[in-house]
Amino acid sequence: MIAFHNTLTSRQEPFAPLRPGEVGLYTCGPTVYDFPHIGNFRAYVFEDLLKRFLRASGFRVLHVMNITDVDDKTIRGAEAKGVPLDEYTAPYIEAFFEGIRALRIVPADHYPRATRFIPEMVEIIQGLLEKGYAYGKDGSVYFRIARFPEYGKLSKIRPEDLQATARVEARLEADEYEKDSPRDFALWKAAKPGEPAWDTAIGRGRPGWHIECSAMSTNLLGPAFDIHCGGVDNIFPHHENEIAQSEAFFGHPFVGTWLHCHHLIVDGEKMSKSKGNQYTLRDLVGGRGLDPAVLRYFLLSTHYRRVLNFTFEAIDQSASALRRLRDFVYELEHRSLPPGRTGEAEPIAAEAQAKFLEGLGDDLNVSAALTALFELVRAGHGLLMDEKLAADDAASLVASVYSMDEVLAVLPPRGEEPLPEDLRGKVEERERARKARDWPLADRLRRELLEAGVVLEDTKDGVRWKIRARTGSG
RNA sequence: GGCGCGGUACCCAAGUGGCUAAGGGAGAGGUCUGCAAAACCUCGAUUCGCCGGUUCGAGUCCGGCCCGCGCCUCCA
Numbered sequence: 343m344i345a346f347h348n349t350l351t352s353r354q355e356p357f358a359p360l361r362p363g364e365v366g367l368y369t370c371g372p373t374v375y376d377f378p379h380i381g382n383f384r385a386y387v388f389e390d391l392l393k394r395f396l397r398a399s400g401f402r403v404l405h406v407m408n409i410t411d412v413d414d415k416t417i418r419g420a421e422a423k424g425v426p427l428d429e430y431t432a433p434y435i436e437a438f439f440e441g442i443r444a445l446r447i448v449p450a451d452h453y454p455r456a457t458r459f460i461p462e463m464v465e466i467i468q469g470l471l472e473k474g475y476a477y478g479k480d481g482s483v484y485f486r487i488a489r490f491p492e493y494g495k496l497s498k499i500r501p502e503d504l505q506a507t508a509r510v511e512a513r514l515e516a517d518e519y520e521k522d523s524p525r526d527f528a529l530w531k532a533a534k535p536g537e538p539a540w541d542t543a544i545g546r547g548r549p550g551w552h553i554e555c556s557a558m559s560t561n562l563l564g565p566a567f568d569i570h571c572g573g574v575d576n577i578f579p580h581h582e583n584e585i586a587q588s589e590a591f592f593g594h595p596f597v598g599t600w601l602h603c604h605h606l607i608v609d610g611e612k613m614s615k616s617k618g619n620q621y622t623l624r625d626l627v628g629g630r631g632l633d634p635a636v637l638r639y640f641l642l643s644t645h646y647r648r649v650l651n652f653t654f655e656a657i658d659q660s661a662s663a664l665r666r667l668r669d670f671v672y673e674l675e676h677r678s679l680p681p682g683r684t685g686e687a688e689p690i691a692a693e694a695q696a697k698f699l700e701g702l703g704d705d706l707n708v709s710a711a712l713t714a715l716f717e718l719v720r721a722g723h724g725l726l727m728d729e730k731l732a733a734d735d736a737a738s739l740v741a742s743v744y745s746m747d748e749v750l751a752v753l754p755p756r757g758e759e760p761l762p763e764d765l766r767g768k769v770e771e772r773e774r775a776r777k778a779r780d781w782p783l784a785d786r787l788r789r790e791l792l793e794a795g796v797v798l799e800d801t802k803d804g805v806r807w808k809i810r811a812r813t814g815s816g
Numbered sequence: 817g818g819c820g821c822g823g824u825a826c827c828c829a830a831g832u833g834g835c836u837a838a839g840g841g842a843g844a845g846g847u848c849u850g851c852a853a854a855a856c857c858u859c860g861a862u863u864c865g866c867c868g869g870u871u872c873g874a875g876u877c878c879g880g881c882c883c884g885c886g887c888c889u890c891c892a
Binding site for chain 2: 352369370371372373378379381382383384385386388389410413414415497498499500524525527528550551552571572573574575576577578579580583602603604605606607610611612613614643644645647648649651653655656658659660661662663665666669670672673701707708709710712713714715716717720723724726727728776779781784785788797798799800801808
């Protein structure tokens with residue numbers, strides 16, 4: 343049983359894709375005008391959890407994520423730097439993919455770029471003009487909200503209820519385009535001097551923001567598809583407008599399930615450049631040496647419809663939880679155990695996996711899933727302690743943990759981490775000191791290794807080492 | 817003003833009518849250890865923002881109130 347909380351209906355409802363066994367997934371991607379921050383990646387990690395869970399549940403997922411490479415911000419940025427649009431956006435696109443790799447996000451099947459889908463957008467705009475949902479004015483084209491009675495069904499906002507804030511007032515006044523209603527939105531913007539523009543059947547200009555997602559999603563996933571994700575801030579107006587355009591054009595429902603993840607805040611406050619609390623992935627991973635797996639665990643471990651508060655204390659807690667998980671696997675893989683199997687592990691592994699998937703099936707309740715995983719860890723340690731585990735039992739526990747990690751993707755890839763030569767020498771030197779019962783020297787060497795991020799553990803099978811995950815908090 | 821999210825132990829965070837209120841982190845005591853580390857055992861909310869109500873029974877439903885936060889035209 344899989345159920346998700348659908349923004350469209352404000353209810354949790356059983357999930358059933360249009361085609362059995364196949365899921366069409368569209369997730370709003372980056373606008374590449376700056377380096378992506380960890381709030382952006384919270385959304386991408388949530389979407390990755392969703393996708394990995396759907397795959398683990400036996401669905402084939404066709405995933406499309408757009409890259410918005412033409413909009414007011416990218417145009418302004420390119421202009422300010424005096425470089426072509428593509429050249430301006432390139433490093434940000436690169437940084438985005440760097441983050442995708444670092445956080446072990448399964449790549450989408452397609453990453454369409456707005457600038458490469460102009461003809462597809464024009465086709466929809468033409469159709470909307472023909473059907474009377476859109477009107478042209480001074481070379482621009484606008485969507486007439488009044489023609490679409492269901493407008494507001496996603497955000498539950500009625501256009502007439504919108505209170506114009508000071509910011510909006512200013513912008514409406516400053517708007518040099520003539521619109522029949524201030525709530526109508528641009529499908530196509532007439533070319534302006536110095537701005538990138540395309541020559542098309544509806545004139546020379548560039549697309550509005552919302553139309554790209556309608557064009558790219560329906561071209562790559564079909565005119566109706568299963569799941570559309572994004573941040574809550576996209577509900578209005580972006581996704582509301584997407585629905586209006588797409589359903590007006592195609593004449594049938596557009597997306598079955600809308601899932602929106604809440605924001606990440608920092609130290610209890612909204613992240614913003616002016617507050618100086620906006621972290622990019624590069625700041626944390628490159629700059630502070632934070633282990634990306636720790637960040638992934640942190641981003642993952644709070645339910646997607648809750649505000650997530652980023653603090654370095656929370657990161658430390660995530661690092662500790664992850665360390666417990668990694669140590670458990672390490673223990674099972676490195677302890678010398680009798681051959682064969684006692685059968686004690688099987689029911690524990692089976693129950694954990696069942697509860698894990700059941701938890702995620704309940705609107706991606708990751709807390710329930712993690713509880714199942716950690717219950718396996720505790721029970722497994724208990725069996726190890728009581729010597730009720732043989733080699734094959736340990737192997738099935740490890741396999742079970744790794745099967746859950748197919749969804750979580752927080753464990754290191756299987757296999758030994760190499761230890762640099764000089765550190766390995768120190769480990770051996772300390773072993774000699776211990777054999778000679780030279781405790782001061784042995785302890786000093788252990789301290790030095792600890793400072794280098796290597797933890798030593800003396801077991802009855804001999805010394806062994808682990809590399810400590812870094813948390814970036816110093 | 818509209819729409820929405822949340823207030824559960826020192827921290828993070830599940831739980832939406834009924835066994836002893838998950839799980840993680842931190843802490844205290846113990847076992848093990850040359851000392852550690854890891855692990856294990858034990859301890860830790862008579863109580864779920866506040867006040868009423870419904871019910872045999874409520875953190876969970878209803879009403880009211882208080883507090884924090886997000887969005888409201890191009891921010892995930």
